[in-house]
Amino acid sequence: MQDIQYVGEHLLPGQVGQAAIVASFVASLFAAVSYFFATQRRDADEYEAWRGMGRWGFLVHGLSVFTIIGIMFYLMVNQYYEYQYVQAHVSEDLPFKYIFSAFWEGQEGSFLLWMFWHVILGLVLMATGKQWEAPTLSVLSLIQLFIGSMILGIYVGFGDEPSRLGSNPLMLLREVMDAPIFAKADYAAQLTGSGLNPLLQNYWMTIHPPTLFLGFASTSIPFAYAIAGLWTRDHKGWLQPALRWALFSGAILGTGILMGGAWAYEALSFGGYWAWDPVENMSLVPWLILVAGIHTNLIARSTGHSVRSTYIYYLLTFIFIVYSTFLTRSGVLGDTSVHAFTEMGLEVQLVAFILFFLGLSGVLLGVRFKGIPSPQKEEATASKEFWMFIGTLVLLFSALIITASTSLPVYNKVMQFFNPAFEGKVITDPEPHYNKYQLWIAVFIGLLSGIAQYLRYREANFQKYASRFGLHAGIAVAATAVLTYITTLWIEANAWQYLVLLFFGLFTIVTNLDYLVTFLRGNLKLAGSAFSHVGFGLMVVGILASGLNKRIISNNPFVMDGLIEGATSEELRRNILLFKDSPLIMPPYEVTYVADTVDTFTRTFTVNYKRRDQEGKVVEEFNLHPNVLYDKSFTKIAASNPSTKRYWNRDIFTHIASLPQVEIDLEYRRQREDSLNYRVLNAPIGQPITMLDTAALKEVDTSVVKTYDITVERINRTPTHPDYEPEEGDIAIGATIKVSRQDKEGIFTANPVLVLRGQLLYSYPEQINELNAKVRLNEGIFDAVFSPEMDLDYQAYTFRQGDKAEYNGYQIQFAGFNREPKHPNYKPQEGDVAVSAMVSVQAPDGESYLAQPVYLIRGNRPFNIKDEIPGPGLHFRFTGIDPNTETVELQIARSAKATESVPIELATNSLRSDYIVLEAIEFPGINLFWLGSSLMMIGMAVSLGRRMGRGGKV
Amino acid sequence: MKKLYIVAILMVAAAIALLTTAADDMSTYATFVQAARSGDRVKIAGQLSKDKEMYYNPAEDPNYFSFYIKDTDGEERKVVLLSEKPQDFELSEQIVLTGQMKGEEFVATDMLMKCPSKYKDEEVYIKNEGK
Structure with missing residues (x-):
């Protein structure tokens, strides 16, 4: 080659x-x-x-x-x-x-x-x-x-x-x-x-990665400063620029992580914003350590304590970024993560990357450790720095246990390296596992970030300050208790642990607001930390509200018991079947699948929600528009995008979980159509016929005979069908057919259409959902309805306007011209010269008809379009105009027989496919989560802004 | 720094305590035989039996999808997933299910699929095949 x-x-x-x-x-x-x-x-x-x-x-x-x-x-x-x-x-x-x-x-x-x-x-x-x-x-x-x-x-x-x-x-x-x-x-x-990948064709994919990677990249700067501080032995000087960069990094990385959550919630059908997926965890861990570093950095700047821990935290932040890169890119996570990359042969390089910087940090820290200044005197127990430092330990602790659980696949790999028979361990249910531990972390953070705000740096004389501290703390506890009670009226905290968490989440909101008002006197420039901590509290309340009180609206009331034995939890029945135009009550809503439209590869559904009061009056109504994206061949769904109704206090999340297979796969739909067992019936027009259908019963080894009554009411020469778009030259036939089944109440009407376009036949069958039946027209209907043109024996007549003639007992009169002719098979084009002859016909029985054959000149060539009077079977062609004599030439023929019966086809095994499988979830208080988490980042940005302003450039 | 040492020791103690309890949350990938014996909620990894029936009829029950997988011992059982049939299910190479045995069936509430990655895809996409 x-x-x-x-x-x-x-x-x-x-x-x-x-x-x-x-x-x-x-x-x-x-x-x-x-x-x-x-x-x-x-x-x-x-x-x-x-x-x-x-x-x-x-x-x-x-x-x-x-x-x-x-x-x-x-x-x-x-x-x-x-x-x-x-x-x-x-x-x-x-x-x-x-x-x-x-x-x-x-x-x-x-x-x-x-x-x-x-x-x-x-x-x-x-x-x-x-x-x-x-x-x-x-x-x-x-x-x-x-x-x-x-x-x-x-x-x-x-x-x-x-x-x-x-x-x-x-x-x-x-x-x-x-x-x-x-x-x-x-x-x-x-x-x-x-x-x-169609799942990634989304504006989140445009903004989330650059933000997250700026977050990743920015953690390198505090790391670089920490190395620089150790290297040059300037253990004080690096603290100020590092703090600014750390605040910048914290805000950006945090925003990047949140965007990931928002993406999962808003655009993907995960049904939540956080799932403790390894990839999510490993972006959160460096952020937690970075936040710990920011706190010790503040302590170090104010008191001179905690310089060593600031070094350690900033070094660890970057090392965990690299570790996270290793986990997500080496393929080691394998089947524990939804969205990790697969192996690319970079494992060794990634390990070297971690080991090098871990070694560099460790060695440098070890060599310089003794020389790092640290005050001889221990922090006072009642000082701010003491409790802040405890808080950073809690954060580190949180980061380490998340890392430990997430690293289980790494542990398995290592163990298998030494002992190939080792069986890898997995966490059975990750979400409860992580929540169980992180709940207590959040409780401690809520407590510490509340209390520490009231304390002072380098507290020398707490005795003097104790009464003020006691007063504020006491009022805060009382106010929080009241607020907790009020909140439980809105959201259910269905276990004591959650109640504790709710209390401390609210506690940090109360104390930090108090701090903002009474200590900072509303000075917003200094309010960064208060913002962030209030944000944290709001986020905790939001998580409790939306997570614990998340309610699946689309609970299926018709689930057959026994089929899903053991699935006691309502949670499991997330999906509901919604037939088109049949409203279903999903308390408190009445939900209807109204319509769907296809635009290239996207199919958008309209789902209507109504809420009624006790009298049945509609008090609220809205439409949601979830969509699915087909792949290019229309044989599968590439992505399903949810649609969410947002209220200030809750969200209604809706997504299409599934569709009938015939709606997913065009190929399957063809096969399915081919597999239908159509029976051809020759149906006389206007008279009922009976069809017996033997249906096998699946469960018992027997069959049952069902009786269908079918009547072709009339034949329609200009038919309409939802899927049929008429084109010029089409020969179309439709029929109105009534079908009923003797064991089923009701008579159902179908209007199938058959179209001959050029050499091709297009069939537009019609489904009768109530009977699982499908009706279509047999192609023999053309012969039955149209006599073959060649069998017709046309006779030519010349008319002046108003002239009459007799043809087979029919009185024919040329009544005049129509210069704007309308004919089902004629579509006007630019440059056409078209005219139709209005021919009135008087039958021997006194009945009168009107025919309008068309004569047209298109591109210098004459054409004529025939018209037909179906009842008596008369055919008219308008074949010429002589301007000199002011006469027209008409050709008239009569078909041999009138249409008496037509062949139609009926299939009785056609399942209905006009439904969607819907998942609908209510998330109360989810906006508190977004508000709170955003406020945390805004708080960091405010702190950064103040430090930029005071110290000049970074 | 004494007080901080005490706090640190307390935290380490808590960490050890947590790790011991965390062991309960973990399990090895079970086989159908083990799952049937213990009756616990377990994770099972296996291969989809593509020749066996996959049944999902939303008109009947939109939360019932059944199929067959072979576990790591090669044992083949019917699996019932209490959810819709996921997209690209037929393409999956390996399936990890969380659930428990109910009689002869494994009833799963959670499923992770591993699909062939683009990077491994050896197929070259060629315009207008046969040209």
Whole structure:
């Protein structure tokens, strides 16, 4: 295959990109080394020179990263599918707005996104870092070196199986796989993309990853400062800039995590915002440790205590970010997570990444530990710093137990390495497992963040202050108790543990509001911490309200007992069947599936909710519009998007859990239609016929005979059907057919249609849901209704306006022209000259009819469209106009026989398919969760803003 | 720092206590035989038997989906999932179910499927096949 001269490949951008990948890798190493020496020689004359080289190195690195990203976008926008990454993530029909999502959908793209943010943050550090520039950028460049190695894609080692370092995003498809198509020189033109997973074609995928990765990237900066502080032995100086970066990072990372929750809740059908999935957990853990670090950093700035713990927390934050990267990207989570990446051969590199920075932090901390200043005097028990520090221990504790549970698959892998027979352990039900422990964490945080606000830093004389403290704390406890009682009237806290949590959630709200008003006197600039803690309390109340009181509205009242033996919990019956236009009561709503519309691949349903008062009057009504997204072949549903009605105090969440198989899969629908057991009946018009149908009974080994009465009421020559869109030249027949079954009350009407368009027959059957029956017209109906044209014996007549003639006893009169002719088979076109002859017919029995055959000139050619009077079977053609004599030529014929009976077909095994399977959940108080969690981030932003204002630039 | 040491020791003690209780929440992947013997709520990992019947008729019960899987010992049993039939179910390579045995059937309330990943997909997508 090596000898093939490929044509149509675009190799140049790939080669430039490959060069940029190598350049970015080498430049980050160069920058790390140069900045290392700049730091080492910071007091020497060489400092400037080393720093200059470091800067150049980092700038070249940044430029290279931008080049790689730019080239990848260029390849993706132009859809050069010969590149593996482009082929895997882009497709012709991918809307341009999702090109970013497609870029960071893959591992390599998300690594590049991470590196991109590091470059941006590094440039900010370079501009504002002053004496911290050299050590922090040295660390950051080193981090970039490790991430850069993930996309390097070079082979190292010798022998037959060299190991690959990194996964290169600019590989050609033919380099990563072997397929017959690569034997063709022009294969590139024949490739097409697989595109972006439809579940990810969503605006959340556009905003969530960049936010989260900015959060990830920003944790590197406090880490870099911590290393820099230890390295340069300036244990005090780093605290202020690190705090700003940590607040920034906390706010961004927190927002990124919340966006993930909002995405899961709003756009995916997970039915919740948090599920303790390993991927979620491992983004939360670094945030918890970072928040602990922010608190000890504050203590250190105010009292000089806790410098060591601040180091440890910031170092751990970043190490856990890397650990989280390892868990989610190495494939080790396997089947415990819904959305982890699969194995890509990066495991060893990722482990090296963790071990290197863990080792660096550990060694540096160990060497410098003794030298880190710490006040001799212990914190006073009644001081703010003491209880804040306890709080950070609680946060760390929380992070560690989440990590321990989440790391179970890692533990299994390690154990299996030593003992292959070891059976891996799993957590049976993750959600209760995590909730059980984190509940108490939240209780402690609620208590500590409430109490600590009333205490003072470096408390020397608590005796004097005790009465004020006692007064505030006492009032807060009393107020919280009242509030707790009031809240329980609204939401049910159905276990004492939840009641305790509710109390402490409210407690921190009360105390922090009190703190804001009486201690800060409403000074909003200082209110960051109060905001965050009130936010935490609101979030806890919101979680309790929406989690504990979540109510499945779509409980199925008709579930057959015994079928689901043992499924006692109502929770399990989440789905309900909703027939079209048949309202179902799901207290307190009356829910109706009203309509659905298809727009390219999206099918949107309209589900109507009504709430009535006791008299039955509608007091509230709204529509929800959940949709499903079909795949390109219409054989499966690629995504189901929920729709939510939002109130200030609750949400009504609705999603389509399933559809009838015939509505999911077009292929299956055809098969199903073919498998229907149609019986052909020759039905006289206007007279009932009877059909006996033998239906086998599944349960007992017998069968039952059902009797159907069928009447064809009339034949319709201009029929309508919901799915039929008339086109010019169509020959369409419809029939109105009444069907009843003797064991079933009611007569049901069906209006099937059969259309002959060119050489093709289109059948539009009609389903009678009540009888599970389907009616369609047999193609023989054309022969029965239309006499074959060739059998007709036309006679030509020439008429002047008003002339009469006799034909087979019928009085025929040409009444005049209609210059705007209407005929079911005629659709006017631009440039047509069309006219119809109005022919009135008087039958021997006195009955009179009107026929309107059309004569038209289109594109210099004459055409005529015949008209027919079905009853007597008269056919008229309008074949010519003579302007000189003012006469018209009409041709008249009569078919041999009148239509007496028509063939129709009836299938009695056609199940109805006009329903949806719906899941509807009510989430009370969910807005408290969003409000509270957002307020936590806003609080951090406020604190950051104040620190930026006071201390100038970062 | 004495007081803090006390707090730290208390926390470590609590952690050990928690870890011991956490053991109850964990289990190994069971087999059908073990699940039947213990009667507990367990997790079972297995392969979908694609040749056996998969039954989901929402018109009858939208919360009843049954199929057959082979567990790690190769034992094949009927599984009832109390939920709708998930999309792409037929494609799944491995299935992890949470639930318990009820008679001869395994009644599951939770299911995780592992579908073939795009990265492993060896198939090259070719425009207008046969051209």
